[in-house]
Amino acid sequence: MRDMKKSTCLVIIALAIVCIPLLATAFESKVVDANPKISYHGTSDPLPSWNEGSAKSAILCFVANVTDKSNPDYVEPEERIAVFDNDGTLWCEYPDYVQSRFMLERVKDMAPDHPEWNDMEPFSSILSGKRFATGNFSYEEIMQIYAATSSNLTPEEYMSLVRDWLNRSNDPHFGLPYTKCVYKPMLELLSYLRTEGFKVYIVTGGDEDFVRAFSEEVYGVPPEQVIGSEIKLQFIENNSSYSVVKLPEILVYDDGQEKAEEIQLTIGRPPIFAYGNSDGDIPMLQFATGGCRRGLGLLNHHDDPIREYVYDSDPSLGGLDKGLKMAGEWGWQVVSMKNDWNTIF
């Protein structure tokens, strides 16, 4: 399946012969997703926003194989772990991460209580408007802003701030709330995988609680299935109560190798399906597909200048140079957002 791009018509015909009966099985009447954002019913196409082609076929064939008890690639439901990056994979990340926009605005909201920030970088140049996007800061500065804008809050307080901000903010380019700049083909895929017995996790470089603030409502992914960057917590006991507070200290920045390590630590077994869009997702895809494993790895390729953006090589958003080169060798499916999707949002 993975070499299909290079393949001849003969291979396509051979694959069609193999896959059509499997697809027929996949389309049989199933219980409707218990937590459907978009759900599919019975015999209709579970991925209507996906054009026919190698990406859609790869997904449908893979799912048909691992859910068919008579197939040698059958996988028991408890092993059907699917992991998805968030920024650029499930929702729009260009020209800047949504969480970065939140953090930079929050610095301004917090400034009256922090007069010292007027003379302290990186805060002073945020307040003066000189620096206004992730790419303007070093990694260390971004971590400093992340800690400053997350700490001294309980997780509930932080999530409530995030929800309030998301409710009153629009993506300036699309003129839509950020939670509407979510890729419809991906919502269909999440729903399809859940219906086929997969447990769907988000594995994000974004803060775990930032994503938890909307993941259940927007993606149907509950908080315990969100793995992300983490701020250290402190449990404080009072006489007959307690509180849990975020400290100004980063515990995990969940990108690159950390994504694979955090998946193993949290889930305790490797995924069989991994979907990302940047080089920071490579270890996660390797984890699903390397060695003797026969999982499916996919990468969104932002190549649609009309309906979304083209930004392969923007280093401030992780880039995909390495991923595009490795895809062939590792058998990952590169998904062209321009050609493989008939709808973006």
Added chain:
Amino acid sequence: MRDMKKSTCLVIIALAIVCIPLLATAFESKVVDANPKISYHGTSDPLPSWNEGSAKSAILCFVANVTDKSNPDYVEPEERIAVFDNDGTLWCEYPDYVQSRFMLERVKDMAPDHPEWNDMEPFSSILSGKRFATGNFSYEEIMQIYAATSSNLTPEEYMSLVRDWLNRSNDPHFGLPYTKCVYKPMLELLSYLRTEGFKVYIVTGGDEDFVRAFSEEVYGVPPEQVIGSEIKLQFIENNSSYSVVKLPEILVYDDGQEKAEEIQLTIGRPPIFAYGNSDGDIPMLQFATGGCRRGLGLLNHHDDPIREYVYDSDPSLGGLDKGLKMAGEWGWQVVSMKNDWNTIF
């Protein structure tokens, strides 16, 4: 319910009037637990190894309330998070932790490859037999032994070693495999809660992968629902493969406050049911029951010298001095293993 020990017959009668209809609801025919180690069917008692009394009533009433949509204490299924300690709560921990026995034996198995251990504490006195139980070592030494016996292995290799060892080892006192020294009343409780829509987590001071090696088979708890102490992992990419390896470095020792912090980090919301047996479980119980929360907290009290052990105040096993004192104030249910359980294993 929690003050029942102090209450008069009148209170008992009043409670019976309130609870009997709720219990009737709880006993109605339900879908049998999908992953039953011990499952209950329809109208029969879901907790047959529990004697009638305040502990059993507290559990049944609590579950009846939170699963009854017309009850003001109703809790949506996705919020029904239950957390259980492992050592001394689900299986026997006396006179020493099972994992400590594994680690000390593994030091001996590893010794031929570590000639330097003959002159290096704490290893030399393990090899000479001078020190042979958790209580003989400082906290730092135990962490050193933990790291040395877990590292340079993939999680799969480590879990395989644990399984092999569990398969060939017996508890010397009971003459049974350690995985048979599991409390039958607790297996019934895990199954009952799952059937009532709870998501059951183990939150243990033991190594996460040590417990994952048997949690699904013995407790019906999948690896992603085991939260425990963690060894740092390293993801290593090779040309067309990868490996994940445990480093000789402790990432989290999951006891006391860390239990509450790890619950929040991993699950992303507080539990409504927490069950432990030592002072290290107190923050976890506070997290479930403190503030405005109305969760249920329970503590196993090891007070049965005939069928198991009596060891309230053994500091090498965490002790329960503080927990017993706090139980009244916080409304936690102390479960007498002698009186509340008609069967131990």
